[in-house]
Amino acid sequence: AVNNQTLQITTHGSDWYWAVCAVMVCSTFAFMGLAVTKPRTQRIFHYITAAITMVASIAYFSMGSNLGWTPIPVEFHRNTPQAHGNYREIFYVRYIDWFITTPLLLLDLLLTAALPWPTLMYVILLDWVMIVTGLVGALVASGYKWGYFAFGCAALAYIVYVLVFEARKHANAMGRDVGKAFTYCGSLTTLLWILYPIAWGLCEGGNVIHPDSEAIFYGILDLFAKPVFGALLIWGHRGIDPARLGL
């Protein structure tokens, strides 16, 4: 039942996906290059950050090649609202990327704030709940997808609470430089992460914007959430000895 008339597929998006892939690859080399200029005991944040852009490179390689997606029936069609039996291209590969990289981003932030490991573990657990509910919601062809979305948003609300209150307080207590590094990176993360469910609602959820626009929206978010965040974090850690954070 899937043909070119009824499947909304990205065409121009592919070039943009390749461009983002290139930035992710270059950032990975840059972060690893910076790592090897430091003694081994000073490299932890470089390694975590490089791992994030490395995984994203592969996800964007997949999407640039128009792989890692599956057609999902949508009830509302953006061009022909009266039509039923239409399909949208859903990139499940994003969620495999996010399942690996969002815990690493949280690790970057929570290790900076020197939170105890049990806190780290349950924030990451909630993060996994958020990503998996987003994936299931994107793949199910029914209005129940918004139920999964609501569970995911509740998980995000808890993560934001930990970042804005507990982790910020903890980071400030570790010293002015740590507090500053955390405030920059934590604020960027809080702002960006709240935009992801908005993108989801317009793309996977409501099928309001075309997959070409989805490519731009998620692409810009990912560029800020990974390479820009990573550069800011590594810059923030100049002059901070990881030993001071118990690492």
Ligand code: RET
């Ligand atoms: C979903 C849908 C379900 C509800 C919520 C979501 C949030 C996703 C987020 C993703 C962050 C991704 C990052 C990627 C790395 O670059 C899964 C879209 C709340 C916050 C930072």
